[in-house]
Amino acid sequence: MAELRLVNLCKTYGDTNAVKDVNLTVRDGEFVTLLGPSGCGKTTTLRMIAGFTTPTAGSILLDEVPITSIEQKILLPPEKRDMGMVFQSYAVWPHMNIFQNVAYPLKFKHFSKQEIQDKVMNVLGLVKLENFAQRMPDQLSGGQQQRVALARALVMEPKVLLLDEPLSNLDAKLRESMRFEIVELQRRLKITVVYVTHDQAEAMSMSDRVVIMYNGLIQQIGSAPDVYQKPVNAFVADFIGMANFIPCIIQDISGDVARVILDDGTENHYLLCPITSGHYSPGERAVVVVRPEFVEVIPYQGQGGTNAKVVRQTYLGDKSDCLLELGKINLRANTQTSFLLTPGQDVSVSFTNPILLDVER
Helix, strand or coil, X not given: CCCEEEEEEEEEECCEEEEEEEEEEECCCCEEEEECCCCCCHHHHHHHHHCCCCCCEEEEEECCEEEEECCCCEECCHHHCCEEEECCCCCCCCCCCHHHHHHHHHHHHXXXXXXXXXXXXXXXXXXXXXXXXXXXXXXXXXXXXXXHHHHHHHCCCCCEEEEECCCCCCCHHHHHHXXXXXXHHHHHXXXXXXXXXXXXXXXXXXXXXXXXXXXXXXXXXXXXHHHHHCCCCHHHHHHCCCCEEEEEEEEEEECCEEEEEECCCCCCCEEEEECCCCCCCCCCEXXXXXXXXXXXXXXXXXXXXXXXXXXXXXXXXXCEEEEEEECCEEEEEEECCCCCCCCCCEEEEEECCCEXXXXXX
């Protein structure tokens, strides 16, 4: 068992609150990603978990045993936390061959030569580098060096694996393949993982749950479909994927559905939105969030519908990206490449899966 729990974790630097009251439980064998823009507190949180940064307040528990507690004055050093860490820079020592790099942490644990041989070759097999043991780091590709760093973190059989933007130095194609290799390895080992990235695609494709952070605060915790389809606020909706934000005014409410008028300067565009969170009243301002893939563009239907004007259509291979003018609002929509539009053309639009959120962004 390796359950990790963060309780009221805080970190301040002078007057700056880098991390504010973070509460999070990472379940045994779970892959959790801390996601957010630069400066949101995700790496600081990871470094506090690893023991490299001392919190200002709060505690960290591993299997319900405190490894950090400011109140109890407990601060286990990194090497006693039973955690492995993979850094963004790999930190592979250039003067050691691959076997020596991976074996390095074992030297301080008084293992026999045979035990070290067995453990290193076993973990190199896990990361598909068993035939590269005698090579030097400069003889490996970036992806292979990242696997060396991963093997070195795993050779001590840690309870928790921590990864700090480990793929950011790789090219796009290699980064994508390494995502699946890491996930496959994690599932095979059933190890608890905390992963840090600013890359939405990494977080969405790899994680059991995503923790979205901004300004040192957790904004939302959920599965990839949850945070994409049911964002709790406009920041999450804006950060995850692409979204249209359309101001609106609540006209009336029936059960868990609100009828809104889109505040686009036309005074005649209405929409029905399910209320999934928050409390709204008639006359109140709100925001309708619609993903581009849920904006349907059809030939102009005349008066009475929701009508827009084409600004441009950009071919992207599998789809076209359209920029439309909806009254005074710019609107992004995805269309089929066979549906050709011209700038200035009038079209009608309809929305599916609209999300109603508070007006504050």
